[in-house]
Amino acid sequence: MVRSLLIAGLGGFIGTILRFAVTRYIQVSYVSVFPWGTLLVNVVGSFLIGLFLGFSEKGNLMSPEWRLFLTVGLCGGFTTFSSFSNDAIILLQGREMIRFSLYISLSFFLGLISIFLGRILTKLI
Numbered sequence: 001m002v003r004s005l006l007i008a009g010l011g012g013f014i015g016t017i018l019r020f021a022v023t024r025y026i027q028v029s030y031v032s033v034f035p036w037g038t039l040l041v042n043v044v045g046s047f048l049i050g051l052f053l054g055f056s057e058k059g060n061l062m063s064p065e066w067r068l069f070l071t072v073g074l075c076g077g078f079t080t081f082s083s084f085s086n087d088a089i090i091l092l093q094g095r096e097m098i099r100f101s102l103y104i105s106l107s108f109f110l111g112l113i114s115i116f117l118g119r120i121l122t123k124l125i
Helices: 002-029 036-057 064-078 081-093 097-124
Strands: none
Touching: 002 036, 002 064, 036 064, 036 081, 036 097, 081 097
């Protein structure tokens, strides 16, 4: 159990650093009220978790430890529902109803599509 916690924790640590770096880069590079950084990490993270789960389902391509590290740890730390929710609240408080609706819709549907595409891609490999 301790080993699993350390594996997931290390992946989460790396994922969190990557999320911070990507969202910070987007915020600094593109001035916008729309939370592009969080949307990007959630869509990319969804695609990655789809790939990782697809590879783990193919058989001996990924050990249980790597699956834990990559899905629960890395993707769990990289994507975050709490950041998504906070960005949505900020848009609501600013009475940005169109951006709010667009953001939650894109996050949800692009996330689902990204997981689906990641899993489909692994079946083609």
